[in-house]
Amino acid sequence: MSVDLYHAEPAANSLKVLLAFKEKGFEFTSHLVRLNKFEQHEPWFLKINPNGQVPALVHDGNVITESTVINEYVDEVFEGPPLKPDTALGRAHMRIWTKFVDEYFCPALSFLGWHRIIKGFVKDLSPEEFEAYVARIPLKEQQDKWRESAKQVWPQEQLDDWTRKCEVSIQRMEKQLAETEWLAGPTFSLADISCFAMAFGMDKMYPEFVNEKACPHVMDWHARMRARPGTNAAFEMPDHLKGATTGGARARG
């Protein structure tokens, strides 16, 4: 049996799958795809995921993409503690959260993050070199996002609206966590994993609305999430954006 995970550093959607993998605790081979080297658009990776996006799981030769789908799959097929509630109603609540993250929270955070970090990615490239990289991107929407963010043309109003969506997301979590211990109810689940993959560190990035006064239950949940062995194991994965990589494209997970 072979289990190969292609992922970037432990943040956002790559963190989402790393958290699930580490919570389950099974063995897998980690393949670090360097976003700052645009490796996700190289021909070798497009053979795995033609959309040119990480993470991607290859299980016994079968490719599975989309972090939320990967996590549902992983919970179904691998041994380890269950990551879904044990009732159909609980699973529905969980999926409302994972869907909300994919359609609302993650896109807002992703545009903001990309707007911030792309400057560092492209600063040593000529316009022609940058365009050559963009031309390799399979999805038009991703091409548009790269070009617009590299030009830093998004109006402040748009940046403010994405920030507003992050605050709405945190407040939605706060409301739920005031009622239940975990986001989908009494048990830890993929809902917590999806939200934490986005929300971790937001107390540092957005202290104006992620703090003890504005969202005490989110802060408590964040601390409980940080204390989980699975979370710590996920954060121990190579992080080339912080210079903490082991240097190789492979690391044993």
Place this chain on the structure above:
Amino acid sequence: MSVDLYHAEPAANSLKVLLAFKEKGFEFTSHLVRLNKFEQHEPWFLKINPNGQVPALVHDGNVITESTVINEYVDEVFEGPPLKPDTALGRAHMRIWTKFVDEYFCPALSFLGWHRIIKGFVKDLSPEEFEAYVARIPLKEQQDKWRESAKQVWPQEQLDDWTRKCEVSIQRMEKQLAETEWLAGPTFSLADISCFAMAFGMDKMYPEFVNEKACPHVMDWHARMRARPGTNAAFEMPDHLKGATTGGARARG
């Protein structure tokens, strides 16, 4: 046991759940929510779904929202033929499709449709009356969509891009259906239901890219979907937008 489904006419996300309900074949109470009367934003409905969106399922007092989540739930808890593939890999393929519909195909089609039909919805309202209706909408994104579409301010470039996304969606389906009988593989599933809820009738609306030459496999699949008893039963549900409603807010499903 009580099963109450709040839904609009059989199209888009309401059709998505009606197809699943009728394929399973269980008894439920249908509650028609009239979008052209803005009933989804009335206080009685906001008590059911605070987001003010249909469809919503109330099963033994528990509310479940989001059509894709409802369909997964329904397949888990009600008797009837399974609507998910019988392998974890098949279910992953299915979920990649249902997610694609929710994040890409449906939003593009929804903006185009809304741009077209809102004129009829608002033509008898004064600007003040319209704004009063918009002010009741719980989600800011929905408020923005209503105001912008009512003003018909979307540039042609934006309308063209949503149309392009519809064509990309159809071509993605064509590629898959050239390889497998159904979208998630050899068996009919929620993937087909999600895509059909969006794609039905597109041969009439967009004949320039939905036709026998451009997408023969989609056309064949569309005909197979139309012939299913479950599909016919779903389309027999009241359709107040076509004047085919039975006149009451309730109809036995």
